Amino acid sequence: MKYSALSIFRQALSGNRGWTPAWRESEPKSHYDVIIVGGGGHGLATAYYLAKNHGITNVAVLEKGYLGSGNVGRNTTIVRANYLLEGNEPFFAQSLKLWEGLEQELNFNAMMSQRGVINLYHSDGQRDAYARRGNAMRLAGEDAELLNREQVRALVPYLDFDNARFPVHGGLMQRRGGTARHDGVAWGYARAADSRGVDLIQNCEVTGIRREGGRVTGVETSRGFIGCNKLGLAAAGNSSRVAEMAGMRLPIESQVLQAFVSEGIKPFVDQVVTFGAALFYLSQSDKGGLVFGGSLDFYNSYAQRGNLQTVENVMEAACAMVPAVSRVKVLRAWGGVMDMSMDGSPIIDHTPVDNLYLNCGWCYGGFKATPASGWCFAHLLATGETHELAKAFRLDRFSRGYQIDETGHGAQANLH
Amino acid sequence: MASLIRCPHCGMRPKEEFSIRGDASPVRPKPEAKFAAWDDYLHSRDNVRGVMHEHWQHVGGCRRWLVVERDTFTHEVHSVVDAADYARARAVKPSKVKPKGKTATAAKGRAKS
Ligand SMILES: Cc1cc2nc3c(=O)[nH]c(=O)nc-3n(C[C@H](O)[C@H](O)[C@H](O)COP(=O)(O)OP(=O)(O)OC[C@H]3O[C@@H](n4cnc5c(N)ncnc54)[C@H](O)[C@@H]3O)c2cc1C
Ligand SMILES: [Zn+2]
Numbered sequence: 001m002k003y004s005a006l007s008i009f010r011q012a013l014s015g016n017r018g019w020t021p022a023w024r025e026s027e028p029k030s031h032y033d034v035i036i037v038g039g040g041g042h043g044l045a046t047a048y049y050l051a052k053n054h055g056i057t058n059v060a061v062l063e064k065g066y067l068g069s070g071n072v073g074r075n076t077t078i079v080r081a082n083y084l085l086e087g088n089e090p091f092f093a094q095s096l097k098l099w100e101g102l103e104q105e106l107n108f109n110a111m112m113s114q115r116g117v118i119n120l121y122h123s124d125g126q127r128d129a130y131a132r133r134g135n136a137m138r139l140a141g142e143d144a145e146l147l148n149r150e151q152v153r154a155l156v157p158y159l160d161f162d163n164a165r166f167p168v169h170g171g172l173m174q175r176r177g178g179t180a181r182h183d184g185v186a187w188g189y190a191r192a193a194d195s196r197g198v199d200l201i202q203n204c205e206v207t208g209i210r211r212e213g214g215r216v217t218g219v220e221t222s223r224g225f226i227g228c229n230k231l232g233l234a235a236a237g238n239s240s241r242v243a244e245m246a247g248m249r250l251p252i253e254s255q256v257l258q259a260f261v262s263e264g265i266k267p268f269v270d271q272v273v274t275f276g277a278a279l280f281y282l283s284q285s286d287k288g289g290l291v292f293g294g295s296l297d298f299y300n301s302y303a304q305r306g307n308l309q310t311v312e313n314v315m316e317a318a319c320a321m322v323p324a325v326s327r328v329k330v331l332r333a334w335g336g337v338m339d340m341s342m343d344g345s346p347i348i349d350h351t352p353v354d355n356l357y358l359n360c361g362w363c364y365g366g367f368k369a370t371p372a373s374g375w376c377f378a379h380l381l382a383t384g385e386t387h388e389l390a391k392a393f394r395l396d397r398f399s400r401g402y403q404i405d406e407t408g409h410g411a412q413a414n415l416h
Numbered sequence: 417m418a419s420l421i422r423c424p425h426c427g428m429r430p431k432e433e434f435s436i437r438g439d440a441s442p443v444r445p446k447p448e449a450k451f452a453a454w455d456d457y458l459h460s461r462d463n464v465r466g467v468m469h470e471h472w473q474h475v476g477g478c479r480r481w482l483v484v485e486r487d488t489f490t491h492e493v494h495s496v497v498d499a500a501d502y503a504r505a506r507a508v509k510p511s512k513v514k515p516k517g518k519t520a521t522a523a524k525g526r527a528k529s
Contacts, residue, residue: 240461240462240463249460249461250460251460251461252463253438253461253463254463254488298435298436299436299486299488300438300439300463300464300470301489301491302465302488302489303489303490303491307431307491309431342458342461398455399451399452399455399459411458411459413461414436414438
């Protein structure tokens with residue numbers, strides 16, 4: 001069923017009784033050309049592009065919970081392409097371009113909103129760093145503008161500009177950045193993949209990877225054995241556990257990141273604004289809730305919930321950046337398990353096992369990557385060749401010394 | 417998770433006083449060790465879902481390095497020992513993960529968040 005204004009009118013006239021489910025309830029077949037483990041944004045996008053770009057439709061996405069129960073439905077929805085390093089920026093730039101046409105492509109309203117992303121700076125040194133970052137973005141063909149204090153004030157008047165410790169000196173603006181409804185993205189890809197013949201199999205946990213003669217022959221699941229020619233792992237926070245089933249140890253630590261939503265208030269925050277003095281970022285959803293988050297809890301965790309200490313930190317940062325929010329009530333908070341890589345950048349690559357492919361290491365920034373990640377992972381699965389845009393995201397870059405370390409923190413997962 | 421951690425030197429203290437380094441199980445190779453050993457030490461992780469030993473530093477207290485034994489799924493804290501005791505116990509018996517020495521167990525009931 002194609003969604004359109006006309007279909008809404010038609011359905012309204014017939015009492016909304018004609019809507020059909022957005023995707024089929026698939027039963028696992030005994031064998032697939034490609035199996036993807038993980039029904040998050042990346043797994044679903046990969047399945048969609050396998051079908052759309054490569055004509056491979058005998059594909060299953062296996063999800064242990066329900067589609068979108070992982071990080072794709074837990075993130076703070078920010079979409080941007082403001083990376084510094086060569087290995088990263090062209091990939092995220094292409095991802096942003098795919099976002100711009102995504103809703104038409106998927107025939108699904110993902111509420112993509114290019115409201116602009118502003119990173120505040122609070123010192124001369126930070127301004128220099130952002131000027132450099134903005135130049136790197138422009139060299140990669142992206143938009144970036146260095147705003148001074150008055151230009152920021154015109155856009156974001158409610159900041160604590162004269163904060164004694166962290167006065168706002170200006171910001172780096174990417175106007176094409178913004179937000180998208182996270183679960184809408186999962187549903188949109190799911191529906192579009194399903195309509196091209198991909199089987200989406202929920203409540204199906206992969207518990208083992210069967211191998212013969214160095215090749216994967218299929219996966220053991222909570223719903224029985226399913227055979228495949230190629231296996232792609234896109235299990236985000238659980239990547240280490242799934243890779244272990246094939247005897248691999250990854251450069252990944254799982255850590256928890258929290259997010260928060262306030263009660264609905266009138267339109268107040270027009271862009272995405274990030275604090276430069278502490279890890280904190282803020283936007284406002286279309287329902288009026290302020291959506292915000294901060295840093296990791298810093299310890300390894302597979303629990304989708306965090307610690308009060310981080311909650312307190314985030315609230316303090318919020319009040320330091322925007323004193324007016326001190327009277328807004330927080331309604332909801334939750335956590336997601338991040339696949340933190342040892343350099344803070346992702347992995348899309350072959351593995352030492354012949355027909356096993358890996359997609360992980362997205363840290364707290366993989367939502368924006370969803371379209372390009374699916375695009376490149378599908379390319380790798382279909383052709384066996386690394387996509388041009390993902391050529392820096394190799395698994396062996398750590399041992400070769402080609403880390404992509406945006407923050408310069410070294411091999412310390414909780415600092416990226 | 418526990419909002420209070422029992423430092424073996426300072427007693428029960430708020431979690432904010434500690435900073436977290438991470439997995440305590442990788443053992444630093446000898447300087448002359450092969451490249452692969454260094455690569456593995458720096459980059460590869462077991463990333464266990466379950467009981468794990470972590471290096472924490474009591475920066476807001478005695479400033480000693482500690483090893484916190486914690487469950488990464490339930491967030492329960494099982495024990496906290498001084499890192500030197502942990503290293504000594506490990507040197508004596510490498511396979512033994514639970515070192516002797518000063519052990520402090522988080523108070524029951526406070527252990528879960
Ligand atoms: C609080 C928070 C805020 C964030 N904010 C942003 C942001 O603003 N911008 C941004 O770009 N990124 C953000 N991120 C990061 C982003 O959400 C993730 O990097 C991205 O969603 C990960 O890819 P995914 O969607 O495929 O993961 P997921 O949705 O987690 O998908 C992985 C799936 O694999 C399934 N799975 C795991 N093990 C198995 C198994 N054995 N068998 C079957 N299925 C399995 C899981 O159930 C899960 O559904 C944030 C994350 C969090 C938690
Ligand atoms: Zn102490």
